[in-house]
Amino acid sequence: DGNDYMRLGKPNQVLTKRLPDALIIGVKKCGTRALLEFLRLHPDVRAAGSEVHFFDKYYHKGFEWYREKMPPTLEGQITMEKTPSYWVTRSAPRRVYSMNPSVKLLAVVRDPVTRSISDYTQSASKRPSLPRFEDLALVNSTVTWGGPWSVVDSSWPPVRLGIYARPLKRWLRRFPRSRILFISGERLVVDPAAEMARVQDFLGLKLVITDKHFYFNSTKGFPCLLKSESRSTPHCLGKNKGRNHPYIDPVVIERLREFYRPYNEKFYELSGINFGWP
Ligand code: A3P
Secondary structure (H helix, E strand, O other): OOEEEEEEOOOEEEEEEEEOEEEEEEOOOOOOHHHHHHHHHOOEEEEEEOOOOOOOOHHHHHHHHHHHHHOOOOOOOEEEEEEEHEEEEEEHHHHHHHHEEEOOOEEEOOHHHHHHHHHHHHHHHHHHOOOOHHHHEEEEOOOOOOOEEEOOOOOOOHHOOOOHHHEEEOOOHOOOHEEEEEEHHHHHHHHHHHHHHHHHOOOOOOOOHHHHEEEEEEOEEEEOOOOOOOOOOOOOOOOOOOOOOOOOOOOHHHHHHHHHHHHHHHHHHHOOOOOOOO
16 A cells, blocks of 8 residues: 555555646636535535635645645545635636646636725725725726826726636636636525536536535625534535625716626627626
């Protein structure tokens, strides 16, 4: 026996750490934690608990380092991890491909306007002195005829990260579209069982995660879990998931909607799915 696996009671049941078969590559604030926690309900899925950041920060450490970060699995179990920053890391598609060209990729996406507010809310929770969302999302431009006129600041990360078409193009240069599953962050909230059925089908898993696993917690306003591998009592995701968002001036919301419209159209075309964002 080697030293990186252990024997279980049953013969031929060997626990080994393996490189991931599937990755949740993004998108930040679209429901990536919910997707991972829901997937972990499946007995044939094992996932690293925290974000590994291998393909963005720690690639120089090598694949053996990465493999060590993975949970031990039995043969036939799927190894996974989620790091949402992979989505926008320019070198990630090439690096992921070099690990395993047939890896399965999962990307959760959500209306980029709500995503930007969610992203801002997370930053504001750490920095209460942060200016208002409205003042960060729009900048004064004097270059526009008739200016000064406020325009959407496409370089502000909460805005920029909602342009899904650009990074998707980079992923599609390495991977066929059939290898990427797009999960609707909205549907993951309103009908988690249906969205998880698509995920299990894509990963070639037997349908285990169903509506029996979820209940809607009306206080939290989100689906929560009745039981999971580690806990037998009902529980929701942490307090930092499903935060209340501040009120945002509807004029600014409308400006953002107009800003995103062409990018959303491009994204629907590239992904082959019309998410129907307003
Ligand atoms: P908000 O906290 O702004 O509502 P990520 O895990 O990628 O950071 O995404 C966080 C978002 O996941 C949350 O953003 C929330 O809207 C969404 N989400 C989806 N399903 C959820 C669930 N069951 N519980 C809590 N948040 C959920």
